[in-house]
Amino acid sequence: MRFKEFLGNRKAVETVRGLVAGDRVPGALLFAGPDGVGKKTLALMLAQALNCARQDADGNACGECPACRKGEAMIAAAREDLERRRDSKDAQRRVEGLVYFDLQLIEPLSKFILIEQIRQLRSTAYTRPFEQPRRIFIVDEAQTIHWQAVDLLLKVLEEPPETTTLILITSNASSLRPTIRSRCLRVPFLPVEDELIRSLIAREGRVTKAQQELATRVAAGSVAAARAFDAAEYERRRRPWMGFLESVNRPRSGTRKEPDWDSLFDSSKALTEKRDEFDETLRIGYLMLRDLELVCEHGKSAAVANVDILPHLVAWAEPLGLRGIARLKEGLDEAYRLQIRNVNQQLGLESLALDLLGPPPVHAG
Numbered sequence: 001m002r003f004k005e006f007l008g009n010r011k012a013v014e015t016v017r018g019l020v021a022g023d024r025v026p027g028a029l030l031f032a033g034p035d036g037v038g039k040k041t042l043a044l045m046l047a048q049a050l051n052c053a054r055q056d057a058d059g060n061a062c063g064e065c066p067a068c069r070k071g072e073a074m075i076a077a078a079r080e081d082l083e084r085r086r087d088s089k090d091a092q093r094r095v096e097g098l099v100y101f102d103l104q105l106i107e108p109l110s111k112f113i114l115i116e117q118i119r120q121l122r123s124t125a126y127t128r129p130f131e132q133p134r135r136i137f138i139v140d141e142a143q144t145i146h147w148q149a150v151d152l153l154l155k156v157l158e159e160p161p162e163t164t165t166l167i168l169i170t171s172n173a174s175s176l177r178p179t180i181r182s183r184c185l186r187v188p189f190l191p192v193e194d195e196l197i198r199s200l201i202a203r204e205g206r207v208t209k210a211q212q213e214l215a216t217r218v219a220a221g222s223v224a225a226a227r228a229f230d231a232a233e234y235e236r237r238r239r240p241w242m243g244f245l246e247s248v249n250r251p252r253s254g255t256r257k258e259p260d261w262d263s264l265f266d267s268s269k270a271l272t273e274k275r276d277e278f279d280e281t282l283r284i285g286y287l288m289l290r291d292l293e294l295v296c297e298h299g300k301s302a303a304v305a306n307v308d309i310l311p312h313l314v315a316w317a318e319p320l321g322l323r324g325i326a327r328l329k330e331g332l333d334e335a336y337r338l339q340i341r342n343v344n345q346q347l348g349l350e351s352l353a354l355d356l357l358g359p360p361p362v363h364a365g
Protein backbone atom coordinates (compact mmCIF):
# COMPACT_ATOMS: atom_id res chain seq x y z
CA MET A 1 0.00 0.00 0.00
CA ARG A 2 1.11 3.55 -0.73
CA PHE A 3 0.85 6.32 1.84
CA LYS A 4 -1.87 8.08 -0.11
CA GLU A 5 -3.99 4.91 -0.15
CA PHE A 6 -4.04 4.64 3.63
CA LEU A 7 -7.60 5.01 4.93
CA GLY A 8 -8.12 7.95 7.29
CA ASN A 9 -5.71 9.57 9.74
CA ARG A 10 -4.26 11.90 7.11
CA LYS A 11 -2.28 13.84 9.68
CA ALA A 12 -0.50 10.77 11.06
CA VAL A 13 0.17 9.49 7.55
CA GLU A 14 1.56 12.85 6.41
CA THR A 15 3.79 13.05 9.49
CA VAL A 16 5.22 9.59 8.81
CA ARG A 17 5.55 10.14 5.08
CA GLY A 18 7.29 13.45 5.68
CA LEU A 19 9.77 11.84 8.06
CA VAL A 20 10.65 9.17 5.50
CA ALA A 21 10.81 11.49 2.50
CA GLY A 22 12.91 14.00 4.44
CA ASP A 23 15.16 11.30 5.87
CA ARG A 24 14.38 12.55 9.38
CA VAL A 25 13.07 9.39 11.07
CA PRO A 26 14.01 9.52 14.75
CA GLY A 27 15.30 6.66 16.90
CA ALA A 28 11.98 6.12 18.63
CA LEU A 29 8.37 6.74 17.67
CA LEU A 30 5.13 6.19 19.51
CA PHE A 31 2.02 5.42 17.45
CA ALA A 32 -0.85 6.09 19.83
CA GLY A 33 -4.58 5.86 19.21
CA PRO A 34 -7.64 3.60 19.15
CA ASP A 35 -7.64 -0.02 18.01
CA GLY A 36 -8.35 -0.94 14.43
CA VAL A 37 -7.28 2.28 12.69
CA GLY A 38 -4.11 0.89 11.07
CA LYS A 39 -1.30 1.87 13.45
CA LYS A 40 0.58 -1.36 12.83
CA THR A 41 -0.03 -1.17 9.09
CA LEU A 42 1.46 2.31 8.98
CA ALA A 43 4.39 1.21 11.16
CA LEU A 44 5.12 -1.58 8.67
CA MET A 45 4.84 0.83 5.77
CA LEU A 46 7.29 3.15 7.48
CA ALA A 47 9.69 0.29 8.15
CA GLN A 48 9.55 -0.91 4.55
CA ALA A 49 9.99 2.58 3.17
CA LEU A 50 12.99 3.25 5.42
CA ASN A 51 14.93 0.32 4.05
CA CYS A 52 13.74 0.37 0.44
CA ALA A 53 16.49 0.95 -2.12
CA ARG A 54 14.12 2.51 -4.65
CA GLN A 55 11.84 4.69 -2.54
CA ASP A 56 9.72 7.01 -4.69
CA ALA A 57 9.51 10.80 -4.36
CA ASP A 58 6.56 10.50 -1.95
CA GLY A 59 8.53 8.23 0.37
CA ASN A 60 6.76 5.00 -0.63
CA ALA A 61 8.58 1.66 -0.61
CA CYS A 62 8.79 0.11 -4.08
CA GLY A 63 7.78 -3.35 -2.84
CA GLU A 64 10.06 -5.05 -5.36
CA CYS A 65 13.69 -4.39 -4.52
CA PRO A 66 15.66 -7.02 -2.54
CA ALA A 67 15.33 -4.96 0.67
CA CYS A 68 11.55 -4.77 0.31
CA ARG A 69 11.29 -8.49 -0.36
CA LYS A 70 13.53 -9.34 2.56
CA GLY A 71 11.54 -7.05 4.82
CA GLU A 72 8.32 -8.82 3.86
CA ALA A 73 9.87 -12.22 4.51
CA MET A 74 11.14 -11.07 7.91
CA ILE A 75 7.69 -9.89 8.95
CA ALA A 76 6.07 -13.11 7.76
CA ALA A 77 8.63 -15.13 9.73
CA ALA A 78 8.09 -12.98 12.83
CA ARG A 79 4.33 -13.49 12.62
CA GLU A 80 4.76 -17.24 12.32
CA ASP A 81 7.18 -17.28 15.22
CA LEU A 82 4.82 -15.27 17.42
CA GLU A 83 1.95 -17.59 16.65
CA ARG A 84 3.99 -20.69 17.40
CA ARG A 85 5.22 -19.26 20.71
CA ARG A 86 1.77 -18.14 21.80
CA ASP A 87 0.47 -21.65 21.20
CA SER A 88 3.10 -23.12 23.47
CA LYS A 89 1.69 -24.26 26.79
CA ASP A 90 5.08 -24.15 28.46
CA ALA A 91 6.01 -20.66 29.70
CA GLN A 92 9.74 -21.37 29.50
CA ARG A 93 9.62 -22.67 25.95
CA ARG A 94 7.57 -19.70 24.88
CA VAL A 95 10.61 -17.43 25.18
CA GLU A 96 13.34 -19.93 24.31
CA GLY A 97 15.80 -19.10 21.53
CA LEU A 98 14.44 -15.72 20.52
CA VAL A 99 16.12 -14.40 17.38
CA TYR A 100 15.38 -10.93 16.09
CA PHE A 101 15.59 -9.99 12.44
CA ASP A 102 16.58 -6.58 11.11
CA LEU A 103 12.88 -5.87 10.76
CA GLN A 104 11.16 -7.35 13.78
CA LEU A 105 7.62 -7.41 15.04
CA ILE A 106 7.33 -7.80 18.82
CA GLU A 107 3.94 -8.61 20.35
CA PRO A 108 2.70 -9.96 23.68
CA LEU A 109 3.39 -13.68 24.06
CA SER A 110 1.00 -14.01 26.97
CA LYS A 111 -0.91 -11.19 28.60
CA PHE A 112 2.41 -9.38 28.52
CA ILE A 113 5.40 -8.56 26.40
CA LEU A 114 7.85 -10.49 28.52
CA ILE A 115 11.17 -9.44 29.97
CA GLU A 116 13.02 -11.92 27.72
CA GLN A 117 11.55 -10.23 24.66
CA ILE A 118 12.79 -6.80 25.74
CA ARG A 119 16.14 -8.26 26.80
CA GLN A 120 16.52 -9.68 23.32
CA LEU A 121 15.52 -6.35 21.83
CA ARG A 122 18.16 -4.59 23.89
CA SER A 123 20.96 -6.98 23.09
CA THR A 124 20.17 -6.86 19.36
CA ALA A 125 19.51 -3.13 19.11
CA TYR A 126 23.19 -2.21 19.51
CA THR A 127 24.47 -4.62 16.90
CA ARG A 128 24.74 -3.64 13.25
CA PRO A 129 21.86 -4.81 11.07
CA PHE A 130 22.78 -7.89 9.03
CA GLU A 131 20.88 -7.47 5.81
CA GLN A 132 19.09 -4.14 5.86
CA PRO A 133 20.39 -0.58 6.10
CA ARG A 134 18.44 -0.05 9.31
CA ARG A 135 17.20 -2.21 12.11
CA ILE A 136 13.55 -1.58 12.96
CA PHE A 137 11.72 -2.97 15.94
CA ILE A 138 7.95 -2.62 15.95
CA VAL A 139 6.58 -3.20 19.44
CA ASP A 140 2.83 -3.68 19.22
CA GLU A 141 0.59 -3.26 22.27
CA ALA A 142 3.41 -1.55 24.11
CA GLN A 143 1.10 -1.00 27.09
CA THR A 144 1.45 -4.73 27.80
CA ILE A 145 5.23 -4.60 28.32
CA HIS A 146 5.77 -6.31 31.64
CA TRP A 147 6.64 -3.84 34.41
CA GLN A 148 9.89 -5.67 35.03
CA ALA A 149 10.93 -5.02 31.44
CA VAL A 150 10.06 -1.34 31.31
CA ASP A 151 13.38 -0.21 32.82
CA LEU A 152 15.28 -2.23 30.25
CA LEU A 153 13.38 -0.59 27.44
CA LEU A 154 13.94 2.80 29.01
CA LYS A 155 17.69 2.19 28.96
CA VAL A 156 17.53 1.59 25.21
CA LEU A 157 15.55 4.79 24.74
CA GLU A 158 18.02 6.73 26.88
CA GLU A 159 21.01 5.58 24.85
CA PRO A 160 19.49 5.25 21.40
CA PRO A 161 21.38 2.78 19.24
CA GLU A 162 22.66 4.37 16.03
CA THR A 163 21.25 2.07 13.43
CA THR A 164 18.01 1.05 15.12
CA THR A 165 14.57 2.63 15.03
CA LEU A 166 11.95 1.64 17.60
CA ILE A 167 8.27 2.02 16.83
CA LEU A 168 6.07 1.56 19.88
CA ILE A 169 2.37 1.08 19.22
CA THR A 170 -0.33 1.50 21.82
CA SER A 171 -4.06 1.99 22.20
CA ASN A 172 -3.50 3.26 25.71
CA ALA A 173 -0.65 5.75 25.79
CA SER A 174 -1.58 6.99 29.25
CA SER A 175 -0.69 3.60 30.70
CA LEU A 176 2.88 3.91 29.41
CA ARG A 177 5.38 5.43 31.78
CA PRO A 178 5.86 9.17 31.09
CA THR A 179 9.63 8.63 30.80
CA ILE A 180 8.98 6.22 27.93
CA ARG A 181 6.50 8.51 26.23
CA SER A 182 8.74 11.55 26.47
CA ARG A 183 11.57 9.80 24.64
CA CYS A 184 9.50 8.98 21.59
CA LEU A 185 8.22 11.15 18.79
CA ARG A 186 4.49 10.80 19.25
CA VAL A 187 2.28 10.19 16.23
CA PRO A 188 -1.36 10.42 17.37
CA PHE A 189 -4.12 8.48 15.61
CA LEU A 190 -7.85 9.21 15.74
CA PRO A 191 -10.95 7.12 15.00
CA VAL A 192 -11.54 7.08 11.25
CA GLU A 193 -14.38 9.35 10.06
CA ASP A 194 -17.78 7.67 9.57
CA GLU A 195 -17.82 8.98 6.02
CA LEU A 196 -14.73 6.93 5.11
CA ILE A 197 -15.93 3.85 7.01
CA ARG A 198 -19.30 4.08 5.25
CA SER A 199 -17.74 4.14 1.80
CA LEU A 200 -15.33 1.33 2.71
CA ILE A 201 -18.27 -0.87 3.77
CA ALA A 202 -20.21 0.02 0.63
CA ARG A 203 -17.15 -0.70 -1.51
CA GLU A 204 -16.50 -4.09 0.07
CA GLY A 205 -20.14 -5.02 -0.41
CA ARG A 206 -20.27 -7.72 2.25
CA VAL A 207 -23.08 -6.06 4.17
CA THR A 208 -26.58 -5.51 2.75
CA LYS A 209 -27.52 -1.93 2.00
CA ALA A 210 -30.01 -1.87 4.88
CA GLN A 211 -27.28 -2.85 7.33
CA GLN A 212 -24.54 -0.55 6.07
CA GLU A 213 -25.46 2.26 8.42
CA LEU A 214 -25.57 -0.09 11.40
CA ALA A 215 -22.15 -1.50 10.42
CA THR A 216 -20.72 1.99 10.05
CA ARG A 217 -21.91 3.18 13.44
CA VAL A 218 -21.04 -0.01 15.30
CA ALA A 219 -17.52 0.10 13.83
CA ALA A 220 -17.15 3.45 15.62
CA GLY A 221 -14.18 4.61 13.61
CA SER A 222 -12.38 1.27 13.49
CA VAL A 223 -11.43 0.07 10.01
CA ALA A 224 -10.75 -3.42 11.37
CA ALA A 225 -14.18 -3.60 13.01
CA ALA A 226 -15.84 -2.39 9.80
CA ARG A 227 -14.04 -5.07 7.78
CA ALA A 228 -14.96 -7.78 10.27
CA PHE A 229 -18.58 -6.73 10.80
CA ASP A 230 -20.98 -9.64 10.51
CA ALA A 231 -24.57 -8.46 10.70
CA ALA A 232 -26.10 -11.82 11.58
CA GLU A 233 -23.54 -12.39 14.31
CA TYR A 234 -24.03 -8.90 15.68
CA GLU A 235 -27.80 -9.32 15.81
CA ARG A 236 -27.40 -12.70 17.50
CA ARG A 237 -25.30 -11.17 20.24
CA ARG A 238 -27.52 -8.16 20.60
CA ARG A 239 -30.73 -10.14 20.96
CA PRO A 240 -30.23 -11.07 24.63
CA TRP A 241 -29.62 -7.40 25.44
CA MET A 242 -32.85 -6.50 23.73
CA GLY A 243 -34.62 -9.13 25.80
CA PHE A 244 -32.87 -7.86 28.89
CA LEU A 245 -33.83 -4.24 28.27
CA GLU A 246 -37.35 -5.26 27.36
CA SER A 247 -37.72 -7.01 30.70
CA VAL A 248 -36.03 -4.27 32.70
CA ASN A 249 -38.26 -1.70 31.09
CA ARG A 250 -41.34 -0.66 33.03
CA PRO A 251 -44.62 0.62 31.70
CA ARG A 252 -44.81 4.38 31.37
CA SER A 253 -47.40 5.01 34.02
CA GLY A 254 -50.35 3.55 35.82
CA THR A 255 -50.34 -0.22 35.95
CA ARG A 256 -46.95 -1.28 37.20
CA LYS A 257 -46.19 -4.72 35.89
CA GLU A 258 -43.84 -7.12 37.65
CA PRO A 259 -40.56 -7.47 35.76
CA ASP A 260 -40.24 -10.58 33.67
CA TRP A 261 -37.70 -12.55 35.68
CA ASP A 262 -37.73 -15.66 33.55
CA SER A 263 -36.94 -13.80 30.38
CA LEU A 264 -34.30 -11.76 32.18
CA PHE A 265 -32.42 -14.82 33.38
CA ASP A 266 -32.87 -16.57 30.08
CA SER A 267 -31.29 -13.53 28.49
CA SER A 268 -28.32 -13.51 30.82
CA LYS A 269 -27.80 -17.22 30.22
CA ALA A 270 -27.76 -16.64 26.50
CA LEU A 271 -25.31 -13.79 27.02
CA THR A 272 -22.76 -15.93 28.77
CA GLU A 273 -23.02 -19.06 26.69
CA LYS A 274 -19.45 -18.79 25.52
CA ARG A 275 -16.86 -17.20 27.73
CA ASP A 276 -14.61 -15.95 24.93
CA GLU A 277 -17.52 -14.07 23.44
CA PHE A 278 -18.16 -12.24 26.64
CA ASP A 279 -16.01 -9.20 25.89
CA GLU A 280 -17.74 -8.57 22.60
CA THR A 281 -21.11 -9.14 24.23
CA LEU A 282 -20.28 -6.58 26.91
CA ARG A 283 -19.17 -4.11 24.29
CA ILE A 284 -22.55 -4.44 22.61
CA GLY A 285 -24.22 -3.92 25.99
CA TYR A 286 -22.27 -0.71 26.57
CA LEU A 287 -23.07 0.44 23.08
CA MET A 288 -26.79 -0.06 23.71
CA LEU A 289 -26.59 1.85 26.99
CA ARG A 290 -24.78 4.69 25.28
CA ASP A 291 -27.51 4.72 22.64
CA LEU A 292 -30.16 4.92 25.37
CA GLU A 293 -28.33 7.88 26.88
CA LEU A 294 -28.23 9.60 23.51
CA VAL A 295 -31.94 8.98 22.99
CA CYS A 296 -32.66 10.37 26.47
CA GLU A 297 -30.81 13.54 25.61
CA HIS A 298 -31.69 14.03 21.95
CA GLY A 299 -34.82 11.97 21.36
CA LYS A 300 -35.48 10.36 18.00
CA SER A 301 -32.85 12.42 16.23
CA ALA A 302 -30.02 10.94 18.36
CA ALA A 303 -27.04 9.60 16.39
CA VAL A 304 -27.28 6.11 17.85
CA ALA A 305 -25.14 3.13 16.82
CA ASN A 306 -28.03 0.67 16.71
CA VAL A 307 -29.94 2.67 14.10
CA ASP A 308 -31.98 -0.30 13.01
CA ILE A 309 -33.76 -0.58 16.37
CA LEU A 310 -34.26 3.11 17.07
CA PRO A 311 -38.00 2.75 17.92
CA HIS A 312 -37.09 0.17 20.58
CA LEU A 313 -34.41 2.42 22.00
CA VAL A 314 -36.88 5.28 22.24
CA ALA A 315 -39.39 3.04 24.00
CA TRP A 316 -36.81 1.82 26.54
CA ALA A 317 -35.06 5.10 27.17
CA GLU A 318 -37.97 7.14 28.42
CA PRO A 319 -39.11 5.02 31.37
CA LEU A 320 -35.50 4.26 32.38
CA GLY A 321 -34.36 7.87 32.30
CA LEU A 322 -30.74 8.90 32.63
CA ARG A 323 -30.65 7.66 36.22
CA GLY A 324 -31.89 4.23 35.30
CA ILE A 325 -29.38 4.01 32.48
CA ALA A 326 -26.56 5.10 34.81
CA ARG A 327 -27.51 2.29 37.20
CA LEU A 328 -27.51 -0.22 34.36
CA LYS A 329 -24.06 0.97 33.45
CA GLU A 330 -22.80 0.54 36.98
CA GLY A 331 -24.17 -2.98 36.97
CA LEU A 332 -22.44 -3.66 33.70
CA ASP A 333 -19.15 -2.29 35.03
CA GLU A 334 -19.51 -4.67 37.93
CA ALA A 335 -20.20 -7.60 35.61
CA TYR A 336 -17.11 -6.63 33.64
CA ARG A 337 -14.95 -6.51 36.76
CA LEU A 338 -16.23 -9.92 37.75
CA GLN A 339 -15.33 -11.23 34.34
CA ILE A 340 -11.81 -9.86 34.59
CA ARG A 341 -11.43 -11.59 37.91
CA ASN A 342 -12.52 -14.74 36.17
CA VAL A 343 -15.44 -15.16 38.45
CA ASN A 344 -18.59 -16.88 37.30
CA GLN A 345 -20.04 -14.53 34.73
CA GLN A 346 -23.54 -15.80 35.12
CA LEU A 347 -23.40 -14.70 38.73
CA GLY A 348 -22.30 -11.27 37.62
CA LEU A 349 -25.24 -10.74 35.36
CA GLU A 350 -27.73 -12.21 37.76
CA SER A 351 -26.56 -9.91 40.52
CA LEU A 352 -26.79 -7.06 38.06
CA ALA A 353 -30.42 -7.91 37.46
CA LEU A 354 -31.06 -8.18 41.19
CA ASP A 355 -29.44 -4.86 41.77
CA LEU A 356 -31.60 -3.19 39.18
CA LEU A 357 -34.93 -4.61 40.09
CA GLY A 358 -34.76 -5.56 43.73
CA PRO A 359 -35.36 -9.08 44.98
CA PRO A 360 -37.55 -11.41 42.91
CA PRO A 361 -41.20 -11.41 43.92
CA VAL A 362 -42.23 -14.09 46.35
CA HIS A 363 -45.14 -16.04 45.01
CA ALA A 364 -47.65 -17.03 47.62
CA GLY A 365 -48.77 -20.65 47.52
Ligand SMILES: [Zn+2]
Nearest residue numbers: 052062065068
Ligand atom coordinates in the same frame (compact mmCIF):
# COMPACT_ATOMS: atom_id res chain seq x y z
ZN1 LIG B 1 12.00 -1.37 -2.37
